[in-house]
Every structure is written in structure tokens, then in C-alpha cells.
Amino acid sequence: MRRWSVALAVVWLAWLAAPIAAQNDTFSVPRVSVADTKKALDAGTAIVVDVRDAASFSNGRIPGSVLLTPADLVKQAASLKASKKTIITVCA
Numbered sequence: 001m002r003r004w005s006v007a008l009a010v011v012w013l014a015w016l017a018a019p020i021a022a023q024n025d026t027f028s029v030p031r032v033s034v035a036d037t038k039k040a041l042d043a044g045t046a047i048v049v050d051v052r053d054a055a056s057f058s059n060g061r062i063p064g065s066v067l068l069t070p071a072d073l074v075k076q077a078a079s080l081k082a083s084k085k086t087i088i089t090v091c092a
Contacts, residue, residue: 046086
């Protein structure tokens with residue numbers, strides 16, 4: 001019975017994940033090189049948003065980047081959009 005429950009759970013999870021996987025195949029986020037990031041920051045046309053935890057941010061970050069937790073990011077979304085700058089995120 002336990003094997004049946006595990007198998008059913010795996011199939012159910014795969015069924016739930018299918019729409020997400022399909023969505024990710026059609027959704028892409030452009031990657032930005034270090035050189036292009038520096039150029040955009042120097043020109044004032046971009047903002048770098050670091051979404052890692054505070055400890056990781058304090059251990060090392062891109063100069064000029066802003067730390068925003070996911071909750072803060074939601075709160076700041078309107079002001080980030082209003083800035084009309086390219087938003088470059090750092091998450092690793």
C-alpha cells in the first residue's frame with residue numbers, strides 16, 4: 001500500500017509541475033554580462049537588486065547594488081518600475 005501511495009504522490013506532483021515546466025520553456029530572462037552591467041551602472045541606466053540574504057550581501061556584493069528581500073521587492077516594485085531603469089537582479 002505504501003508503494004502505491006508514493007507512486008501516486010509522484011504522479012500527482014508531476015501533473016502539478018507540468019504547467020510550470022511548460023511556462024518556463026516559453027519564458028526567458030536575458031543574462032547580462034559583467035561588462036554590460038558595469039556600463040549600465042556607470043551610465044546610470046540600471047539598478048542592481050540583490051535578492052540574497054543579508055549575510056550573503058554583507059560578505060560580498062556588486063558595488064552600488066541594493067539589497068531587497070523578496071518581501072521588500074514586492075513593496076518596492078512600483079518605485080523600481082517608476083525609475084525607468086533596467087533592473088538587474090543578483091540571486092547567487
